[in-house]
Amino acid sequence: MSYDNVALAEPGVGRGRVAVRRHARPKVAVDTVLFAIDQARVKAYLVCLRWGPSAGKWAFPGGLVRDGEMLDEAARRELRESTGLEDCYLEQLCSFGDPNRDPKAHVVSVAYLALIDRTCAVHSCSPKYSNGQWFEVGHLPELAYDHAEIAAYAVRRLKSKLEYTNIACNLLPPSFTFAQLEELYGIVLGRVLDRRNFRRRILAMNLLKRLPLERRGNHRPAALYAFRQRSLQVIEML
Template structure:
């Protein structure tokens, strides 16, 4: 059995971890997926070890010969089949009692994607992998609920300050689609006139000089995100805020 397929490369008892991993240090991935304007989180169910049969964030031990982000990417792919994501470091969680019987510090990474573009397929030490709505999460192992709660707050702060949600929209989108995206991530209803006023005042949207086609309701104008305008404004001290 290769090291990459070894079941002990996922979270099991530290005392039986293989020699090629850093004991007491692990990786956990918090992958947010927007699914029809609803925010989901990608979870796995452990196949073996002390958390057998329980749901968790996809993660595991870090090898001596790999960078942190490489470890995060490897575990995510091996456990869920998801790959080709840019993972951003979220936070290090090191509460003394976060792992049973041993001291284990974990480095959490996160990403925001369109859930429908990343079907989950259980692999390696996972008996199942699935997307869950943030309000329908199962009981999670260790301090993973704490990681999830911190990650949600962090993501919501980030999308209010940076236009990171635009990459989940089609190239051409309506203002309603944009508002629904933000409502899904922020988990709240936004005032339509106020939202549109804020967005248009930023001068970050370029009109496509087109309207929707083939819709039963009144066709809405289409826009695109002007990344060059955003970069130019940011250099001048522009602050994105929803």
């Protein structure tokens, strides 16, 4: 590819033009869709932009990638600055590069999906933003840039990964009951699941280990489970 010589090598592009262009290359940003389950709803964390032409609009936290920085490092850094989260599940979604997606400049955004197990884990909000808040997915406010598209993509990805990976472990506390797990699946997939069949299916995947503990409450105690691995595990379904 020889990136450095590309402009010279491109047929039909004069040298004079190249010189001008050198400093008008697209920038790279990351934007992170952070999801958590709260009150039986999938929620996404949005920040309210303080500056620029989109000031006052809501968006996913993000920002420019620094020179020498890995993409996911950038995503983690922006997320930390906007939410105080030190560590969470993070996965790249897709890149969005419409030159008009940001009215001010050509910014290519690499979108990320992040998951945490409780909304209250989010504390601080960067001075970059005037506000930060959880919104129910499906009732998001009007979003800046092309973030509505990013949101739709993230929801689709979450749903599909729930079906063939152990990704759910990032939306639940370290130990949980089957009822909690089933509720999570029901909420995200948007349909009720048969308790017996659900339990069988999940156990067949062998993702869980039963803990020698029970959750005690007002009623019959419920066995607690944990995921065997917290790292992403894909279920083969040949």
